[in-house]
Every structure is written in structure tokens, then in C-alpha cells.
Amino acid sequence: MKQVEKLRNYLKDQHVEAAFITTPDNIFYLSGFRSEPHERLLGIIALKEGDPFLICPRMEMNDASTTGWPFEIVGYSDTEDAWSVLKDAIRKQGVIPTSMAVEKSHLTVERFERMRELFKNTTFTRMDDQLNEMRVIKSEEELSNMRKAAELADLAIQIGCEEITEGKTELEILMTIEYEMMKRGAEKMAFETMVLSGPKTASPHGKPGNRKIRKGDFILFDLGVVFNGYCSDITRTVAFGEPTEEMRRIYETVQEAQQAAVEIVRPGIKAMKVDQTARKIIRDVGYGDYFTHRIGHGLGISVHEFPSITDTNNLVLKEGMVFTIEPGIYIPDLAGVRIEDDVAVTADGVEVLTTFTKELVILK
Ligand code: MN
Ligand code: MN
Numbered sequence: 001m002k003q004v005e006k007l008r009n010y011l012k013d014q015h016v017e018a019a020f021i022t023t024p025d026n027i028f029y030l031s032g033f034r035s036e037p038h039e040r041l042l043g044i045i046a047l048k049e050g051d052p053f054l055i056c057p058r059m060e061m062n063d064a065s066t067t068g069w070p071f072e073i074v075g076y077s078d079t080e081d082a083w084s085v086l087k088d089a090i091r092k093q094g095v096i097p098t099s100m101a102v103e104k105s106h107l108t109v110e111r112f113e114r115m116r117e118l119f120k121n122t123t124f125t126r127m128d129d130q131l132n133e134m135r136v137i138k139s140e141e142e143l144s145n146m147r148k149a150a151e152l153a154d155l156a157i158q159i160g161c162e163e164i165t166e167g168k169t170e171l172e173i174l175m176t177i178e179y180e181m182m183k184r185g186a187e188k189m190a191f192e193t194m195v196l197s198g199p200k201t202a203s204p205h206g207k208p209g210n211r212k213i214r215k216g217d218f219i220l221f222d223l224g225v226v227f228n229g230y231c232s233d234i235t236r237t238v239a240f241g242e243p244t245e246e247m248r249r250i251y252e253t254v255q256e257a258q259q260a261a262v263e264i265v266r267p268g269i270k271a272m273k274v275d276q277t278a279r280k281i282i283r284d285v286g287y288g289d290y291f292t293h294r295i296g297h298g299l300g301i302s303v304h305e306f307p308s309i310t311d312t313n314n315l316v317l318k319e320g321m322v323f324t325i326e327p328g329i330y331i332p333d334l335a336g337v338r339i340e341d342d343v344a345v346t347a348d349g350v351e352v353l354t355t356f357t358k359e360l361v362i363l364k
Pocket of ligand 1: 223233235340
């Protein structure tokens, strides 16, 4: 397992004796096992010397064993103390680690206190960033899953456009999109689907509801699906009936900014350049104050992952990184436009995974 190898190399390089991984997305990355354990304990313990093991609720042991994880699976019942089971399993390996790397952004205070009680002479270090870095360059297999997820997202926008008619509600359109996605092989939606209409498009994190679609509305779709564990994330804004002059100007500005940002992507440039390119275009037209968020975020097993594409991020882009490019302009009480693509950095440029048209679609 290549992923486990990366983790072992990290432990050797950092002279850390053990790692305790607890976020479901990182566990999926390392083991292929996808589980949402809620309050129950789910984790991978990796030791510098010896094999790693997975600890999970006993009822999930069978599922875990069918995912290709070649190492030990330790189960516990609901009446056992999962933390004591964990400690015993580590002790069985013949070591009590004096140093352990954990995911500090995920381990709750309560769990951390429990760990400290169990491992009194162990020092804990943070390995959140290193795990992010392990995941940042996508393999060809990961990319092919992401291409398929993006293809489904393109289709979802197409379906959404076909569903738009006068008087239909945002939620009705949303339900049809999700139903069609499940039928076509999406595991699930990558996040809560957004279908916003009219002035509601001016809210970047708006909530779809029972508003009825009217002529003259912008309709904003922001959605993604999960395919083989990998996410897509697309936004398109379309017009139902003739848009006003101002709506057109907003749209064209976002379109130009988004396209310019996509075209600048290649290995060797800094992440901030992507944001700055789009932001400058939007600012020059006078809408700078209405572009209220970063231009994008890494994408993969998580819908938001490392790296964050902001106007201050110095990170140098490398082949195999995948992230979103999603500038927007939001004029309160009037309308908002966002256009979002998923892009992969290639050896000499960029591959745009989402391909639905970015020309202004005007539905009659
Ligand atoms: Mn999105
Ligand atoms: Mn996004």
C-alpha cells in the first residue's frame, strides 16, 4: 500500500514512533475503508516499526475487511471501552510509543485527554499538515475518478437547466437533479446541492427553498457528486428569460475573470497568482467589494481540502494538484453570479475537468 508507505516514511523522517489517524477522509485515503463513525472510535495506528492496524466498531469489521486493507483490523463492541482496546492492541505490538503524531484539528479535547491518560509518557505532535500534503498530488487513478465525478456534475447542470420552468421551486429542481445523479452512478452528492433563484443568488451560501422560478431570474446551481470516493464541485449561473444589462455585465465580468484564472494555471506558478488574476479583472470593472471569498480550494476525497487558493498563498503549484476556480460577484438584493470549475495541474498547463459551457445560457 503506497499510502501506508508514505506514512511510514514520515514517521522515520520525523523520528516519531507512532501515528494515530482519525478523520474519516484520511482513513479512506490510507485504507480504502469509508465509514462515518459518529461518536464511536475509528482510527488507524501506524507504527514506525511493524504493521499498522485499523480500529473500528465490531459491527463494521466485515465491511472494513472487504476494502483491500491488508493489515490487522481491531474491533470493539459497544459495551467495551474502545480506548482500552486501542491501548491493548498497541501493547500487543511490543511497544508503548514515546511519541505519537495525531490530527490536532480533529481530535477533540475529550479524546485527547483520554489519550494522555492512557499514554502517560508519550508526547503528542501534530501531523495534520503532513497528511494534507500526502494527499495533495493526485495519482492517475484518483484523477480518473475525479474526471468521472466531474462528468456527472456537468450532466447535473444540464439536467437542472432542462428542469427550469416558470413556477417550479428551487427544491423541486434540486430533487430531480439528485434523483438523476443517483440513478447514473453517483454514490451521493458531495455536499448539499444548491439551487438558488432571483435575488437569492446574491448569497454565496444561500439555502434552497420554496421560491418559485420567474422570468428574469438568474438561477445558480452549485453541486457536486462523489464517485469512487472522489468529489466534484461545479457552479453555473444561468438566466431564465432576458437578463438586464447589469446582470449581463456581472456575468461577463465573472466569466472573463474565471477564464483568465483557469488559463494561468501551470506548474511553477504560485497559488496566489490564480486568485489575483481573477480579482484584478473584477476589481477593474468596479465589483471588487462584491467578490467576498477566496477563488478556490483543493478538491479530492474531501470537497474542501488542501490547498486553499487565496490571494496570499505562496504555495507553488505542481503537476497532479486539483482545485476549484470559482470567482463570484454578489450584489445584495439584486443578483449574484459564480462560475466554478475543477482543474488539475498537468505537466505543462491545466486540465479542466468540468466542461459545461460558461457562455451565458439564456433559457426561454
Ligand atoms: Mn461549489
Ligand atoms: Mn467549491
